[in-house]
Amino acid sequence: MDSAFVEALLGARRPLVMEIKPRDAHGADLVAGRTPADLVAAYEEAGAPCLSVVTGRWFGGTPALLGEVARHASVPLLQKDFITRRAQLTDARELGASAVLLTAGLLPVSALRTLVDAALREGLTPFVEITSEAELERVPRPGDCVIAVNNKDIRARERDPADLSRSHALLPALRASGTPCPVSASGIDTPSAAAGLLAAGYRGLLIGTALLRSEDLDAWSAAGSGLLAERRVPSRVACSQT
Numbered sequence: 248m249d250s251a252f253v254e255a256l257l258g259a260r261r262p263l264v265m266e267i268k269p270r271d272a273h274g275a276d277l278v279a280g281r282t283p284a285d286l287v288a289a290y291e292e293a294g295a296p297c298l299s300v301v302t303g304r305w306f307g308g309t310p311a312l313l314g315e316v317a318r319h320a321s322v323p324l325l326q327k328d329f330i331t332r333r334a335q336l337t338d339a340r341e342l343g344a345s346a347v348l349l350t351a352g353l354l355p356v357s358a359l360r361t362l363v364d365a366a367l368r369e370g371l372t373p374f375v376e377i378t379s380e381a382e383l384e385r386v387p388r389p390g391d392c393v394i395a396v397n398n399k400d401i402r403a404r405e406r407d408p409a410d411l412s413r414s415h416a417l418l419p420a421l422r423a424s425g426t427p428c429p430v431s432a433s434g435i436d437t438p439s440a441a442a443g444l445l446a447a448g449y450r451g452l453l454i455g456t457a458l459l460r461s462e463d464l465d466a467w468s469a470a471g472s473g474l475l476a477e478r479r480v481p482s483r484v485a486c487s488q489t
């Protein structure tokens with residue numbers, strides 16, 4: 248498969264897809280005054296092989312944020328939004344995305360197939376999120392997709408507590424599906440949880456909130472490269488609700 252996003256992730260020493268999103272699921276600010284350029288610089292310096300940009304408005308994102316990140320980033324970008332129409336794929340590519348989120352649990356199976364085919368035709372890597380084996384079975388062309396287990400539930404707007412055991416339980420099925428790049432996403436909130444998922448066999452982790460609140464990205468990078476330092480990771484004080 249020909250995918251800059253997958254190649255970057257599989258070739259990375261620290262396969263962490265570092266996410267930029269303005270607010271967490273409860274509406275709290277995650278950016279703390281930093282510009283998109285500041286965030287890109289911090290993540291790239293920490294060794295991010297790819298970045299995720301949330302453009303969905305539940306999390307305070309906009310398409311313009313993706314364009315702004317793309318102006319500064321030199322790594323492949325994933326757009327995270329609720330994509331239901333082909334026109335959104337063209338927009339994603341024009342804004343600078345290399346990969347697009349498609350949510351298996353929210354799309355009828357025929358729409359999922361159409362969007363996976365259309366994304367691949369646009370040169371975009373489908374990054375398909377699933378939460379169960381039943382959803383995994385609905386993913387077409389898994390060998391051409393990144394498949395990510397979401398440890399939270401997007402139908403609950405990600406306000407539910409994360410269940411990392413879901414990622415551990417679904418890994419064998421993910422591997423059997425033929426995806427080149429099994430990913431675990433959401434609610435990974437400590438470097439040791441990250442290290443555990445990578446040790447289990449995940450080839451990529453998608454982390455937003457915890458990185459945006461972290462004051463020690465190096466500890467995360469160490470976890471990502473299997474060199475977990477036994478040190479405390481200070482968190483930013485949770486920012487006020489907006």
Ligand SMILES: O=P(O)(O)OC[C@@H](O)[C@@H](O)c1c[nH]c2ccccc12
Nearest residue numbers: 301303327328432433434454455456
């Ligand atoms: O901030 P977290 O818990 O590390 O989660 C990141 C990412 O998985 C989450 O932002 C997300 C998962 N599915 C989405 C769909 C749209 C927007 C965002 C998302």
